Amino acid sequence: MIALLGENGAGKTTLMNILFGHYVADEGAVEAFGKRLPPGDPRAALDTGIGMVHQHFTLADNMTVLENIALGTQGMWSWKLDRVGARERIEKMSFEFGLAVDPEASVGSLSVGERQRVEILKALYRDARILILDEPTAVLTPAETEALFATLKLLVAQGLSIIFISHKLNEVMAVSNRVLVLRSGRLAGERVTADTNRGELAALMVGQEVEPAPVPPSEPGPLQLVLNAISTQKRGSGVSLDRISLSLLGGEITGLAGVSGNGQAALAALIAGVEVPTSGEIIVRGTTARDWSPRAALAAGIARIPEDRHAVGTIGDMSVTENVIAERYRTPRFSSRGFLDWKASRAFAEEIIADYDVKCPSPEARIRLLSGGNMQKLILGRALDPQPSVILANQPTRGLDVGAVGYVHRKLLEARGRGAAILLISEDLEEILALSDRIIVISKGQLSPPSARGQRSVAQLGQLMAGHGMETA
């Protein structure tokens, strides 16, 4: 089992997509089992025995497990899909490899862990001898991750080769035999797992020793935001909140841990003012809020760092200036009598660009042209400039490189030092553990009681994330 290790944007996925034929390489060729693969042809890769489990699953939700697995395995012009044969093979394989899944279940109704099993079965069904897994653990609970690793070890024992793509050092150390480290599209190093250690790999990954942002002890201030027995409306397949209560203290970072899709989105939307509670109350510094809305949330001093900076955080085709004043264009600072004050707006954009070290051609540049890290710095600047008393940081470092992650963390800690109450929502447990003064776990729209720094072990948190013992915790 080879692990392909690298930062986000190091080129891991690109490399694998070339191997699998989704992308065409500008130069060079792929060889498998002594045969040269034609570029840009996934079919040839499949036929040679390369199977890929994509980070974003390639499953059709409207079809059953069986249909998804059988797709493309039988001649297009046959009059009848061989369901019986396919079913038998799938059942045999899922038994052999411990990949339990019901072939007749609709994929739309499966959990993320089950979907991943379907993806692996899909590759095995085509007699894959090389299995590529792209960030397979990103969406799994710790227990599901353990189960996945057990399956992978079983597969390797059966003679399969596995390429395991990850940016998580502990996983790479746990499962791989050999590690290849990528850094900005280059091979930074190759090590035998048994002969290396986390520190060495981390240095290879980043190119320098990284020092985590120092976390000084917190000085809890007054209550800033209280959610009291709040429920929200259920939207589509999303998880809604069910009578949750939460208190955010000034000068503290409260970390919200949980597997994605357990109500984080609803909670973030609620605090941001996008979602209105169906019951319960929102109390900002002692006053119960009425007519909750994004504008009310902003007026209450709540700053938002949205989860999806492309879709929600910014408007891609508008300029940097327009984006940084988006939340406050109505304030006297940026407009008067219904007219925008472009001079002040531009000055503000320039101020953020300078203060937050944003690399961008000019304040007039369209924001979509900026890299993720620079975009996030702008959002951070926009959110922190008015000295908010509450900061909602939803996945603030997702997809950023180590340098940018450290920067975001330092800024959040600075705001904490200033007395802001911060809610840090993250799927990265390490990030939560590193920054949070108190940790709360969210599972199926319910919150666990808070625990102070170091009070619960990772295993205990994992149990809570999987929904076990939420009531008694």
Place this chain on the structure above:
Amino acid sequence: MEALDILLTASFWVAAIRIASPLIFATMGELICERAGVLNLGIEGIMTAGAFAGWFTVYAGGDLWTGVLVAALAGAMFGLLHATLTVPLGLSQHVVGIGVTLLATSLTYFTYRLLLPEVTSPPKIEPFQPLAIPGLSSIPVVGEALFTQTPLTYLAFLAVALTAWVLYRTPLGLAIRAAGENPSAVEAQGISVTTIRMGAVMAGSALMAVGGAFLTMSAFNSFFFEMINGRGWICIALVVFGSWRPGKALIGAILFAAFDAYQVRLQQITGGVVPYQIFLMMPYALSILALILVARRATYPKALMIPYQKGER
């Protein structure tokens, strides 16, 4: 009471099934396109082109079935145009669809004038004749309604069965449905999304054209301007009404046709007391109502109207 008695007469249901036939063809055509992820708004124009192509083939001395084939081919060609613009080039399916409708309609009228410059009243052909199925057609009402139709109507029902079979029972159908839901799933299994979508649009457009040809070769016996009269747009609504399922869409088509046949008969009964426009409006008003009731819960193909570019995420 008279108004309800109509519903029990065989002649009413015969008419309803006849009116439904072109809608059934075109609805199946649209459904196949949309299941593959392409909204085909060229339907109205493609039906017009099919109506003319089929009719003219017969007028020029061809066999009726040759006419159907020519209509299907004409439809497939416009489908190819639509698919080329929307699938590999990834242009807006709305804009291309409306463009194809305008082009196909105008081109048809232009060709009609070019080929038949002298005519003042539309020339007639000998259309498909009703073909009673022995035995089955003597079942009262139901048998009469279903089995005293022209061969093209039987073909319409066959098209529904075939569409359902292909979509749900064959490997090809899996690929079509997956292409409309998550094209990257198709790509990841080594199948070309472009081929599947283009093929689906061409096949679907051929069915739409046969639907148009039904009007000139079975329901009537000549071609005249504006004869499609919005039927294509109705079919788009019928696909939604049927939640993208062939069987449900068939029921929708028959329901709509029944409303249409019913309003004609109601006009006769009320004898001018109520303005006839009210009745003309009825099927459309009812289909809006039906859409509100049914389509709110419909699960549409998730990749519908989203162009797929290989390697893009």
